[in-house]
Amino acid sequence: MRSRLLFALLVLTAATRVAAASTTLTGTVRDNKGAFVSDAVVSLIPLDQPAPPPAEPPGEIAQQTQEFLPYVTVVQAGTKVVFPNRDTVQHHVYSLSKAKKFELPLYNPGQKESLVFESTGLVTLGCNIHDWMIAYLLVVPTPYFAKTDEQGRATVTAPAGRYRVEVWHPRVSAALTQEIALTAGEASARDFGLTLKPDRRIRRGGATKTGGYR
Amino acid sequence: MASPLLRFRRFSTRLLVIVLSLLAAALLSTYLLVTRANQTNAIAHIESRLAGDVKVFWASIDFRKRFFVEGAKVVSRDWPIRTLYLQPQLDLKTLRTTMESYAARLNAPVFATFDVDGAMLATTNDSLTNDSCGPFRHLIQKADENGWEQNSDFGYLAEKLHVLIVVPLYAPEPNIIGWFGIAFPIDDRFARDLKETTQTEVTFTSGLTEDTKRVLATTLSPGLAQQVADQAPAELKPDGQVMVTNMGSDRYVTLYAPLELLAEDPARITLQRSLETELAPARRLEQTMLFILLAALITASLIALAVARGVSQPLQQLAGHTELVAAGDYTRRIALPREDEIGQLATAFNHMTAGLAERDRVRDLLGKVVSPEIATQLLQSDLKLGGEEREVTILFSDLRDFTGMSERLAPTEVLTLLNRYLDRMSTIIEKHGGVIDKYIGDAIMALFGAPVALPDAAARALAAARDMADSLQDMNRELEAEGKPALAFGIGINTARVVAGNMGSQTRLNYTVIGDGVNLASRLETMTKDPAHRTNIIISEATARAVGEEGKLRSLGAVTVKGKTEAVKVFAVDIQPRPWPTRPQARPPTNPPYGA
Secondary structure (H helix, E strand, C coil): CHHHHHHHHHHHHHHHHHCCCEEEEEEEEEECCCCECCCCEEEEEECCCCCCCCCCCCEECEEECCEEECCEEEEECCEEEEEEECCCCCEEEEEECCCCEEEEEEECCCCEEEEEECCCEEEEEEECCCCCCEEEEEEECCCEEEECCCCCEEEEEEECEEEEEEEECCCCCCCEEEEEEECCCCCEEEEEEECCCCCCCCCCCCCCCCCCCC | CCCHHHCCCCHHHHHHHHHHHHHHHHHHHHHHHHHHHHHHHHHHHHHHHHHHHHHHHHHHHHHHHHHHHHHHHHHHCCHHHHHHHHCCCCCHHHHHHHHHHHHHHHCCCEEEEECCCCCEEEECCCCCCCHHHHHHHHHHHHHHHHCCCCEEEEEEECCEEEEEEEEEEECCCCCEEEEEEEEEECCHHHHHHHHHHHCCEEEEEECCCCCCCEEEEECCCHHHHHHHHHHCCCCCCCCCEEEEEEECCEEEEEEEEEEEECCEEEEEEEEEEEHHHHHHHHHHHHHHHHHHHHHHHHHHHHHHHHHHHHHHHHHHHHHHHHHHHHCCCCCCCCCCCCCCHHHHHHHHHHHHHHHHHHHHHHHHHHHHHCCHHHHHHHHHCCCCCEEEEEEEEEEEEEECCHHHHHHHCCHHHHHHHHHHHHHHHHHHHHHCCCEEEEEECCEEEEEECCCCCCCCHHHHHHHHHHHHHHHHHHHHHHHHHHCCCCCCEEEEEEEEEEEEEEEECCCCEEEEEECHHHHHHHHHHHHCCCHHHCCCEEEEHHHHHHHCCCCCCEEEEEEECCCCCCEEEEEEECCCCCCCCCCCCCCCCCCCCCCC
């Protein structure tokens, strides 16, 4: 929670520093059934000028109660991400994604590891010990992004200009992209509809009690 | 009564044939019905068992699939494979050896790895190429589209039927970085395995057209298996089709069930159970039944024979007795102590025999009382009064001075002597075809030509008279030897038309002849008493003419019969004295034997 607040502050300061005439885009993401979608990432990739370099504060994906926290993380390419073990057991974080293949071999509670993610793309994180642990790290080429809340809302602040909006969620097969022009001093609002695949995350608790028999 | 087929000489044969054919028909139809019911039941039973066997097959496939799916899931989360995938460039050689490890762990016949798009990366089977992995790719595509955690189906790998399974390689779940493909063959060993569980012959065949029908796996010999493939029906319902097939020397109840294949014509699983094996207990029962039926048949035959014999033996006995009765033996009686109809028949037969004996006795008596010819005439005609006119030669004989002699002898002696004389004379008369009409004391009245007409009646009468005279000479010699007085007689013969028939009252009849001719015969006999005629036998002109000896005989002139005006010529018949017989060397007669 604290990290998310910190992150939002960072984004805000970055935005104010780059362009004084910044504006906001509030995207509302719904699925094909009309329900609000949380944990969707709305990112604005500038089309007219290069994106500013990443800000200092690193991202964080913690391991706690044998889960990754948060489930979805967005960082600008070149950002360092910290992986602290705040759990009572060891973890072995890995990713086999093209954007970054790595592993952080077994490390103990209280330790923390960190990595810099240079390539854009999706990094799917897992733990070699706990099959059900999964986290998504979306590495984007822009500092203008936000994650939807429980109401499916994400507000991105960016200088006026043309952007490619990318809306992504762990359960879409491909990100939704649109072009958008933001005007100074004029807040924009957009609705995005995503087609979500079923949630196939492993339910914790292991096998059924019957031992496989129906 | 019966058709020619059932006509037998012997009652017992007929009874036996009828009883046996009826019983055999009943037993045989029972036997056939039971046999048929057994077979129908056996087929129905096998059908239901085959339906169960198919379920066993599917359960076995499911079990194996689940085993491989779970195993693949376990190895797909293996650290080493993730480590391999961590490397910037996937080392396919190492990946292959990893597959070999996994295949060994799971005892999987075929193990392969595919990338997310279904391209094959490594496999434990060199025969498997990226091109021949189409079925796997098909399964991967389908699973990916539908988000399935696994997919499996029947398919051909290197032309051999396999069960194919694909399981995603997660890093982590549900993030798919590749696929594992596992396959196990449906081969002879699988078929044998299934047979061990189900005791069913198992054959897998492919194709529907003549040139593609081939045996994929079987527990049968290759020849029989091909026969199964060829006999497979082209169209099959999803739950299959059952038929009875002849294979080799055995009959099988065969279930054909389809196996849907990936993008191919469906294959077939054929499950067969031997009908004969299923029927074996029933066959034993049928055999026992057959023995019982035969025993029943034999017992029935014996009983039928006994019954038939119980009927036919007394009947044969009766037949034999009847023959005896026909031959005139009325003395036999049948002893059949039975209460039934045959017993009644025997009793009736005995009564009949007794009746016949009685009748015969009466007839015998009649023959003694009247002459046999008259008796026959009496028995043949329905006794009634009345007669017919016919030509008859009447012979009258009478003993001379018998009254005087009887006064000198005791009455019994008289009767004995008379009987001896009459018996002798009667025998001669009958020998010549004459009929004793009656005895009148010592006199005999005999007829020739009645009741049975004789063409030479007169000659017979004359011959009889001569023999009687001869016989009397012999008898006199005997009497003389016994010291008894000799006898003399006179005979009169006449031939005339008289009335012959039954005379008397309604209740008592006499066969005789009446008429003037009778009187004349009597009169001629009386004439012999006249010594002037010097003869014992006098015949009338009519008789002499009939004999044709008119000229040879000594004429005695004519006599007038009482009450008649016309005189009748009469002739004397002279008899030569007979020489003494040589055997009984008796004394020469003291008295002249002839005449008095």
